[in-house]
Every structure is written in C-alpha cells, then in structure tokens.
Amino acid sequence: MFLSKKSTVDIVTSVKLDGSVGHQVIALSFDDGPDWGEESLVSALNSAGMKATFFWTWQKIQLLRQQNASRFTRLVRLITDGGHEIGIHGISCDTPSHLPERFIGIASEFEDLSLVRQNFSELLQQNPKLYRPHCFQGSRELLQAVRASGLKLVLGSPGYQIGQRNPDTLLVRAFERAKPGAIICAHDSKDCYPDFRIAQQIAQLIPQIAQIAAKRNLCILTVSDILQSGAEHAAEQPR
Numbered sequence: 001m002f003l004s005k006k007s008t009v010d011i012v013t014s015v016k017l018d019g020s021v022g023h024q025v026i027a028l029s030f031d032d033g034p035d036w037g038e039e040s041l042v043s044a045l046n047s048a049g050m051k052a053t054f055f056w057t058w059q060k061i062q063l064l065r066q067q068n069a070s071r072f073t074r075l076v077r078l079i080t081d082g083g084h085e086i087g088i089h090g091i092s093c094d095t096p097s098h099l100p101e102r103f104i105g106i107a108s109e110f111e112d113l114s115l116v117r118q119n120f121s122e123l124l125q126q127n128p129k130l131y132r133p134h135c136f137q138g139s140r141e142l143l144q145a146v147r148a149s150g151l152k153l154v155l156g157s158p159g160y161q162i163g164q165r166n167p168d169t170l171l172v173r174a175f176e177r178a179k180p181g182a183i184i185c186a187h188d189s190k191d192c193y194p195d196f197r198i199a200q201q202i203a204q205l206i207p208q209i210a211q212i213a214a215k216r217n218l219c220i221l222t223v224s225d226i227l228q229s230g231a232e233h234a235a236e237q238p239r
Helices: 038-048 058-067 069-081 113-124 140-149 167-177 198-215 223-227
Strands: 014-017 025-032 053-056 087-089 181-187 218-221 232-234
Touching: 014 025, 025 038, 025 198, 038 069, 038 198, 053 058, 058 069, 058 113, 069 087, 087 113, 087 223, 113 140, 113 198, 167 181, 167 198, 198 218, 218 223
Parallel strands: 025 053, 025 181, 025 218, 053 087
Antiparallel strands: 014 232
C-alpha cells in the first residue's frame, strides 16, 4: 500500500492501473449486507456481466441464517458462482456513542478481527480478503489489527461514496464520471428503513449503468480483481 501524505494510516482508496490492463476498470462494492434483496441485485449484475464486492456484517449474516438457512446458503452460492466476492464489514453497523470517534464500530472487533475472519471463512466456505470499517473511520490500532489478520483495509474513492438515499441518481452520476481505478462504495441494505427496498431499486438501475459502462468502455469488477490490475493507492483522503 502507498502511504497517504495526509494520513498515518495506509488505506486503499483507489487503484493506479498499469498499461497492461485491456479495459478501463472500476470496482463496485455494496455495504451493510447481507440482505434478501441482494438476490435480485446479483441476478441483475450477472445478466449485465458486472462483478461486485459485498461487504457483510456478522450480525446480519446470523440474522438471515436464522430466518432461512437454506435460502441464505443459496444467496452465498449465487454470489460466489457469479464471480462476485464477499468482504468483511465488521461485527455490526452499531456505533457505540461512548467511544471516541476514531473507534467507531465495536472496540473488541479490533482485537478479534482474525477471529471474525475465521468465522466468515468457516461459514461462507471462502476466505475473505478485504475489510472495510464503518463510516470509513480508521486508526493505527485498527490498521494493526487488519494487518495482523492478513486482510486489506479498503475504503472507497473520494466522491464515489453513494449514500442510502437517492441511490438511483447518485449511482448513475458516479458511473458517468468515475475515473478508471475508482472504487465505488454503495449500499444495498438499510436496517433503519425496512420498507426502503434499496437493493431492488439498484437492481433496476443495472441495465442503465451497464449501458453507461459500455459507452465509456468500462469493465466493472470486484475490488480484489481491480487490486490485481494495478497498484494500491491512497493518494487522497476519503471524505
């Protein structure tokens, strides 16, 4: 990883592509899953020939497995068989108010990140490579935990972080102006708004996004795929 001049924490926010890459590539990722709506989203991505990275939380995994274990297994298979990947988004999306800002997330997660990765690996039958902290907050302690666990600390490119409101407009704009090597961070789940079917909403956008990508000669890959296409980069601070 390259060390940002403005930060003591080296974090991957984009990829500097080398000249051997045949396509201009962009990584697409979704936070806060898993969610049943990802079934329609993954199907839409598969139809469009696009790959994505889904960052899941351990509590949401357990919730969906309790609701329907066989359906959860089919969701994992749908994602992996489609060439997508699953990354770690921590234990939960909760933000303890009594912790300092730099410790957003669950504090014990920093110490137990290797165990979290092991649990992901055993349950999903795949070895996650990436970790994305909540709210894009980092610290030296977190970086040390990530390094010790063998994961990569990956955020998203500044300006391409799509919120959970108005994702249709924001995601289309991101694809219209995203530079090759960018890592787009979107969301496909929102616990606070159970009736807000964001994954299905994004799924309906995929054909339009695929047209934009084709017009710009962009290839949409997973974060791990794009990291293999060039040099990890942290030239800008995430906002």
